[in-house]
Amino acid sequence: MVSLLILTFASLAAAQWHSKQTIDRVEIIGASDLSISSVQPILDSCLRAKRQALTLAEVRERVESVPFVRAASVYFSGVRGLTAEIEERRPVAHVVLTDGSLRYVDNTGTILPPSDRRTMHCVPLVRTAWNVIPSAAQLAGFVDVLGVAESTLETSLYQSISEVILERDGTLRVLTDRATWRLGRPDPDEARRAFADMNVFWGRMSSRPSMAGSSLIDLRWRHHIVLRQHS
Helix, strand or coil: CHHHHHHHHHHHHHHHHHHCCECCEEEEECCCCCCHHHHHHHHHCCCCCEHHHCCHHHHHHHHHCCCCEEEEEEEEECCCEEEEEEEECCEEEEEECCCCCEEEEECCCCECCCCCCCCCCCCCEEEECCCCCCCHHHHHHHHHHHHHHHHHCCHHHHHCEEEEEECCCCCEEEEECCCEEEECCCCHHHHHHHHHHHHHHHHHHCCCHHHHHEEEEEEEECCEEEEEECC
């Protein structure tokens, strides 16, 4: 019984000691240039605060209020450390707004706030052929197709996509650095089939001299590719 009381007292004393320690180190994991400049001041504001004065849920909510942060986990690391693990919104496309500004679109189809920072990789522009800002439903279709493209195409071919254009008839036109491709409607299953054909065709034909004059490669039909060349 005495041993139990001593153990309980020691545990309480240790807990009180921990709660009175001052945060002297912060760490941010998973943040890129898109969010680090906004997240860092939030964590820095916790420096020199006592652990007992911090509510982790409140710090997490402040971090998640940063537009480029999708979710965050905040926890004490060691006795005097505070760590935030960040899941960022991942830009997959650009869109031009009515004021002419270029904005990122994330993989949920959400238009992100302006940023003077850029991702480490290029993302394509998505637009309508009639130059109207894509609707929320159209943006969702674009990002679905781009997600399929990323998982289906060879990396170099995917990264060469510069624009994805929605035509008036509801089909898509995809511009890469060496060709223009016609796809069907922005349906993931249809896009997956078209991108699989695109992979095979480009792997076999891209190095041929005859491809130098190609203007349009039509992938709208299953296992049937129409190649049109400059006249």
